Amino acid sequence: MALIFPNPSRSHDAARHCVCFWGYDNAREVAFQVTDDILLRLSHQAALEEAALLATFDQHRDQILELARDIYEPGTRTTYTIA
Numbered sequence: 001m002a003l004i005f006p007n008p009s010r011s012h013d014a015a016r017h018c019v020c021f022w023g024y025d026n027a028r029e030v031a032f033q034v035t036d037d038i039l040l041r042l043s044h045q046a047a048l049e050e051a052a053l054l055a056t057f058d059q060h061r062d063q064i065l066e067l068a069r070d071i072y073e074p075g076t077r078t079t080y081t082i083a
Contacts, residue, residue: 003023003024003030003068003072003074005022005065005068007024008061009021010054012053018034018035018036019053019054021033021057023068023072025074028078030072030078030080031079031080032079032081033079033080033081033082034064034081035083036053037083038083039060040056042056042063043056068080
């Protein structure tokens, strides 16, 4: 089965400077983090506020999920960072 993202939830982790989201490979949950730096490059703005970073994630969700699928290796890890 392919990696899927049925849950639209995401959250900003200020301590790690990233937005976290989750995918599933069968029953296996896989955590992903996309760094604030990547989101700033996507937004072309210098806004580091949580709301702005989450809005950028939402605006570029399809592109970010595709990047997550590209770096995912089934069965190897449970956490991935898009940096």
